[in-house]
Amino acid sequence: MKKYLCILLMLCMVSLITGCGSADSTDNCDTDENAGILQETDYSENGELNLITADEFLEYYNLTEADVADYDLEGMIDDYSITSDDLPERDWYFKLKNDARLGIEYGCNMERLIRKQTRPATAEDDFSTARYIVYEVHIDNKDETYTFENVVIDIEEKKIYYLCNLYDYFDAEVVKDMDDETFDKIISILEEMELPEWENNINYERYGSKYYWELFVLMNKQDVIRYTGSITEEDDMEAKFDDFKTFIDEYCN
Numbered sequence: 391m392k393k394y395l396c397i398l399l400m401l402c403m404v405s406l407i408t409g410c411g412s413a414d415s416t417d418n419c420d421t422d423e424n425a426g427i428l429q430e431t432d433y434s435e436n437g438e439l440n441l442i443t444a445d446e447f448l449e450y451y452n453l454t455e456a457d458v459a460d461y462d463l464e465g466m467i468d469d470y471s472i473t474s475d476d477l478p479e480r481d482w483y484f485k486l487k488n489d490a491r492l493g494i495e496y497g498c499n500m501e502r503l504i505r506k507q508t509r510p511a512t513a514e515d516d517f518s519t520a521r522y523i524v525y526e527v528h529i530d531n532k533d534e535t536y537t538f539e540n541v542v543i544d545i546e547e548k549k550i551y552y553l554c555n556l557y558d559y560f561d562a563e564v565v566k567d568m569d570d571e572t573f574d575k576i577i578s579i580l581e582e583m584e585l586p587e588w589e590n591n592i593n594y595e596r597y598g599s600k601y602y603w604e605l606f607v608l609m610n611k612q613d614v615i616r617y618t619g620s621i622t623e624e625d626d627m628e629a630k631f632d633d634f635k636t637f638i639d640e641y642c643n
Contacts, residue, residue, distance in 0.1 A: 465496030508616035
């Protein structure tokens with residue numbers, strides 16, 4: 391018995407000494423030769439993630455500006471919201487080159503932005519300072535979901551991309567400029583919807599053949615407000631969304 395106890399103690403000592411080799415201990419071990427330049431992910435004062443800079447990317451992969459001259463490095467960093475914590479997770483230099491080979495352009499994939507972690511609205515949110523407003527209208531017929539209306543409102547550029555593909559919303563059927571009056575009206579309707587008072591229907595249950603919608607307000611590219619609801623159900627929440635949608639439909643048609 392003493393013999394087995396001694397063996398067990400020796401195994402424990404070996405495990406402690408070689409802890410850096412275990413999958414569960416990587417948080418405490420510098421396993422990457424470039425890990426020294428990584429810093430803990432944090433947020434700026436306006437709530438946006440502190441993304442890596444192009445210089446930090448080059449340093450991490452031991453590259454020069456000439457190595458990435460033919461690629462949109464800053465576009466990839468912004469599109470994928472790459473922080474220092476993300477660098478060890480995949481080969482981003484290969485991703486940069488492969489995206490270019492596939493003809494993928496950055497800055498036009500709204501689908502990637504709205505599918506991040508989302509939250510409900512709060513009374514402190516100022517929608518006039520949002521970056522984008524996006525909504526989708528779908529039909530769910532049990533076996534498949536069909537999207538028949540996508541709209542992207544670019545607050546900063548004062549443009550509405552109506553009936554677009556969110557993977558490349560610039561290629562919309564209708565692109566309308568917003569004057570100040572239209573911009574103020576859109577923000578006013580959005581504020582009148584009183585989103586902070588709504589129940590957050592992110593886990594809205596859909597069944598049968600039903601129309602439903604998703605509304606996203608991107609305060610910035612890392613801060614996304616999301617609500618969903620059914621067009622077929624008549625309540626105050628649905629009526630207010632319908633007012634918003636009707637205004638956009640009439641403005642773009």
